[in-house]
Amino acid sequence: MLWQFDFLxxxxxxxxxxxxxxxxxxxxxTVTMSQLTNYVHRIRNFSVNARSFLGCxxxxxxSLGAMQVILGLxxxxxxxxxxFVGKAxxxxxxxxxxxxxxxxxxIEKMGPKRILLMASFLxxxxxxxxxxxxxxxxxxxxxxxxxxxxxxxxxxxxPFLSNNSDDNEREELFSFNFILMTAARTIGxxxxxxxxxxxxxxxLAGKTNTVLAYQYVxxxxxxxxxxxxxxxxxxxxxxxxxxxSKKKARLVTSLKKKRIRRLSLYQLFFGIGSGMxxxxxxxxxxxxxxxxxxxxxxxxxxxxxxxALALFLTPLLTNKFGKVKSVGVAQFGSLPxxxxxxxxxxxxxxxxxxxxxxxxxxxxxxxxSDFAMEITPDTQQTIASSLMRTSKSIAHGGSATAAGWxxxxxxxxxxxxxxxxxxxxxxxxxxKSFRELEQKELQYRTG
Numbered sequence: 216m217l218w219q220f221d222f223l224x225x226x227x228x229x230x231x232x233x234x235x236x237x238x239x240x241x242x243x244x245t246v247t248m249s250q251l252t253n254y255v256h257r258i259r260n261f262s263v264n265a266r267s268f269l270g271c272x273x274x275x276x277x278s279l280g281a282m283q284v285i286l287g288l289x290x291x292x293x294x295x296x297x298x299f300v301g302k303a304x305x306x307x308x309x310x311x312x313x314x315x316x317x318x319x320x321x322i323e324k325m326g327p328k329r330i331l332l333m334a335s336f337l338x339x340x341x342x343x344x345x346x347x348x349x350x351x352x353x354x355x356x357x358x359x360x361x362x363x364x365x366x367x368x369x370x371x372x373x374p375f376l377s378n379n380s381d382d383n384e385r386e387e388l389f390s391f392n393f394i395l396m397t398a399a400r401t402i403g404x405x406x407x408x409x410x411x412x413x414x415x416x417x418x419l420a421g422k423t424n425t426v427l428a429y430q431y432v433x434x435x436x437x438x439x440x441x442x443x444x445x446x447x448x449x450x451x452x453x454x455x456x457x458x459x460s461k462k463k464a465r466l467v468t469s470l471k472k473k474r475i476r477r478l479s480l481y482q483l484f485f486g487i488g489s490g491m492x493x494x495x496x497x498x499x500x501x502x503x504x505x506x507x508x509x510x511x512x513x514x515x516x517x518x519x520x521x522x523a524l525a526l527f528l529t530p531l532l533t534n535k536f537g538k539v540k541s542v543g544v545a546q547f548g549s550l551p552x553x554x555x556x557x558x559x560x561x562x563x564x565x566x567x568x569x570x571x572x573x574x575x576x577x578x579x580x581x582x583x584s585d586f587a588m589e590i591t592p593d594t595q596q597t598i599a600s601s602l603m604r605t606s607k608s609i610a611h612g613g614s615a616t617a618a619g620w621x622x623x624x625x626x627x628x629x630x631x632x633x634x635x636x637x638x639x640x641x642x643x644x645x646x647k648s649f650r651e652l653e654q655k656e657l658q659y660r661t662g
Contacts, residue, residue, distance in 0.1 A: 257384065258391060263449060264327075264379040265388060268372075270446030271331060272392060273399045275338055275368055278436040280403025282342065284515050287498040289429040293349050297498060301619020303358045304494035305612040310362030311369065312608025318363075318370045319601035327375055328450040330367055331443075337364035339441035346433030349426075362608075370604050374596040377588045386530070386585055393581035394526045401519030403436075408512025410435060475599050477648040478587050479606040481641050486610030488637030491618045491630040493611075499627055504562060514566060518573045525574035529582055538586045539646055539653045542579040546642035549575035550635055557631040576638070583645065590652065 261269075287300045322330050341361040345354055372392070380388045411428040419427060492499075500506045500514055532541040552572035556565055591599045618630045 257387060261384065261388060262379045264451060265376060267446045267449040268327075268331075268375055268379070269392060269395055270449075271335060271368070271443040272372070273395055274443040274446070275335065275365075275440055276396045276399035277403045277406070278338065278342060278440040279365070280400025280515075280519065281406045281432065281436050282403070283400070283494070284404050284407045284497045284511060285429055285432055286345075287495065288501060288511070289345075289426070289433070290354075291498065291501075292426045292429060295351075296619075297495065297622050298619040299351070300494065300498060301615045301617075301622075303355060304490075305616040306355045307358040307362035307365075308490065308608045308612035308615060310359045310608075310612075311366040312605045312610075312612060314363045314366040316598075316601045316605055318366045319597045322367065322371050323597060326452045327371055328447060328452050330371070331447040331450065334364040334367040335440065335443035335447055337361070338368075338443070339437045339439075342437035342440055343434050344437075346430040346437060366604065366608070370597070370601050373584050373588050373600045377596060378593070385588075386533075389581050389585040389588075390526060390529050393577075393584075394523055397519055397523040397526060397577070401516055401523060404512050404515035404519055406435075406512075407432065408509045408516070412509070472595070472599075474590055474649070474652065475595070475602060477644070478599065479602045481583070481645045481648070482603045482607035483610045484637050484641035484644065486607035487614045488634040488641065489607075490611035490614030491621075491634045491637070494615045495618065495622065495627070495630070503627060504565065514569065517566075518570055521570040521574040522577045525578045526581065529578055532578065533582060537653055538582050539649045541582050542586075543642050543646040545575050545578040545582075546638055546645075550638060553631060553635055553638070557628045579642075586649070586653070590649075 286303065287297075290300050290303065318330075325333075337360055341357040341364065344357040344360075348354065373389075376388055376392060377385060410432045411425070414428045414431045418431060496518075497511050497515065500511045506514065529541070532544065535541075536544055549572045552568040552575070555568035556572065559565060559568070587599065587603065588596055621629050621633075
């Protein structure tokens, strides 16, 4: 029996043994069930800290995935425009960017356990607040709190995983973390399609009050996020003494490092591009394609599933091309599909282009993150992560605000063309900046 997928994979069942063929540039790599079992065993051998942190990631990113779909729809149901959606997204992402560097200092001062407990509480609480009010100022404030709390999680992610893994498992841990993030966000998008009808038939007793249903969804997401407190309690940390003068010195040193400046600049251009389109995915699908919340949820589920599948293939990509070229291949490869989304007036083509673009561009993220930590000294990893997160988040927030205005005046095509330009620049910058460094310092096999 044979299942043929449209791209990259085939699943063949032969004599009760499953073999997975990964096709890449004419090469075939075979993975048997025993190898998959070994992969699961290696995951179970991750440190307690790593597994606890992954648990926090799953619960936090379930709510993130759902919120990224439902929040724009919720604001539209409240009678607000895309301009307000852009402002709310800007508040969230700018807070993430501005708080990224202080978050790095807080992590080192308070330790990962206490700071993660605080972040989980604030993430959950801010979602619940958005579910019980429609006041513009409070909604913006809740997004500021959400973004600030998520800054902590995002900034500590790369250095925490790097410090709680050895060289042999680090790339695998980073890839698995991104897979979990994607899977969790996929579950979140499914909840957006599943929960409103459930609330219509139960709590709302058959009344189709969409605003109230969305509010119940946000409250549910807040409760799920609060659940991240439980795995955070299992994190073990050594005493961490904090020295402000050393912290400032490391910040100045990091800013002087050419490679860290280039990494931050790469994140800046990437953030500008993503801010132009990512916050408006659900609104774009609803307005341009006429999709309801259930249909939007289904498309976003397939989008996350395509990303998850692509992330499983990142080791094959890096083995063939090396990490730097892999980032370029994935990002450049996504650009034609990006343009197809707004240029081809066909729902099936747009949907497929949407999935392929998301899969390719997101393949680059764990590769770039892992590479950034490998070329950064251990003492500067938290600061470097903070600087990169700040660059991306501020760019994302600023461009989201601009995108809301651009969409209202020029339509969605303009934002997609601008994203094309910024993605192209970011990929070119990354490849030209680090290709020689990878060959000289890391000596990866580039096939």
